[in-house]
Amino acid sequence: MTQPEIIVIGGGIAGTSAAAHLAEHADVLLLEAEPHLGYHSTGRSAAIFIRNYGNEVLRALNAASAPVLQSGAGISDTGLLSPRGELLIASEEDIPELESYAREATGLEHLRPDQAVELVPILRKERIAAAILEPDAQDIDVDRMLQGYVRLLRSRGGKTVTGSRVRGLSRNKGVWQVTTEEGDYSASLIVNAGGAWADQIGELAGAHSVGLTPMRRSAVLLDAPKDYDIEHWPLFASVTESWYAKPDAGKLLVSPADEDPTHPHDAWPDDMVLAEGLYRYEQAVTVPVTRPSHSWAGLRSFTPDRTPVVGFDPAQEGFFWLAGQGGYGVQTAPALAALCAALCRGRAPELNTATVEALSPARFARG
Structure with a gap:
């Protein structure tokens, strides 16, 4: 396998959707510890989109995700929502x-x-x-959503490796070295979409805990x-x-x-x-x-403020957080994936500045 530019750790809906977006402009490798993608929270979701669910930041993410979920844009020929209430x-x-x-x-x-x-x-x-x-609350076809993002990732040249739990992370001369149970990889940028394990992955990288x-x-x-x-x-x-x-x-x-x-x-x-x-x-x-x-x-x-953490770690260069989605991961995935791709490319996000700042991991940095 050629050295990717970006390694995304975690193959739930957050990591898979982000990897699919990132693969449009970069070589991407998606690593998942379990035998298949979406094994943990994604595969056990209540599978419903509730626009008013969550705090002000989450409601902004819900609104930004709604058009993609309604149309299936880029990940499905038809919309991913059906009436429920x-x-x-x-x-x-x-x-x-x-x-x-x-x-x-x-x-x-x-x-x-x-x-x-x-x-x-x-x-x-x-x-x-x-x-x-x-x-307006609607059921989400979570499996079709996840598989749509997988197809999009692969169509853009992205690769996936399952059954490969990360055991070590280190950075040398601007390159991250990733040690897994199945092999070693390297990339200039790491996206930490490790779900419940995200703080452990951050610790391996020497990043500050976000209190998950x-x-x-x-x-x-x-x-x-x-x-x-x-x-x-x-x-x-x-x-x-x-x-x-x-x-x-x-x-x-x-x-x-x-x-x-x-x-x-x-x-x-x-x-x-x-x-x-x-x-x-x-x-x-x-x-x-x-x-x-x-x-x-x-x-x-x-996280302690029940808001996701999305953005570059303030201390560890090339280490990006995409975690803490709580019970909102599926319905906010389209918005957070687009935000991740924009920030990693150095582009202006479509979300407003206040929302982006509210998601930043810098809010948890001590001192």
Whole structure:
């Protein structure tokens, strides 16, 4: 293999999309530790685009990503989104939180309890004091999105190597040396898209930690409630994020919306966490919880300010951070990939200056 100009570490949706953008103007190698791309968080995503999800910076990224997700531009012949909607319900004590969410959001519809039950007939009307609907929330075809970026990367001459976990990083005379379990590589620029492992990769490179905390998020699949057609139900959830549920291929995906801090690993669900979350969900609906047909967990990695970290490390030349996407990685990937490519090429980003600065790793530099 010829020496690439850029090595992207991490083959989730963040690293793969960034590599595809970078390959338009550079020789790119994408390294993934697992046997296939998208193994961890990308393959375990709730797969929904919610324009109002996240803080102000994330909402700007959502808006910038929307045109690509809607059209499939460059990665799919058709759009990657399909109608779903998001319904948030609140009890009397949760109304302040619902109002706070609504103040910072756009495109919402306020619903009465009976209107919420019309959308999701299994909800307990007596437990709903207020509700809001985001009609524009849409399902994302995550696998088609990931594979589209892989095809784009390869069509531009980029290469991928899987099953190659990075064990060492060092820089000598302007060139990074990358030691992996399967071989050694070198490049002038490293993009750290390591997900839950991004801080460990940064440590190998001698970069300053950005304070990433991997947090477990669990989910189960339940049989659809008997005598109900759930296909067109919106994602429905407590506004306090104590649980959410979403139709998924004829079944109902239910999550306790857990955020348990942990370490980087191949995550699995905790039975007690699942049981507690399913109990909270069951209190909100009129049907009993059936035995789950499948359960799983993934890791969502957050920085201390719950905003991604994207940009060149302030201390280590040629080391670029693309991490900390939390639960927003899939829906923000198009915008962050374009930003990564622009900054790595020294071009002006399409995002506004305030957003770019809010994403910079310089905000975590000590001193």
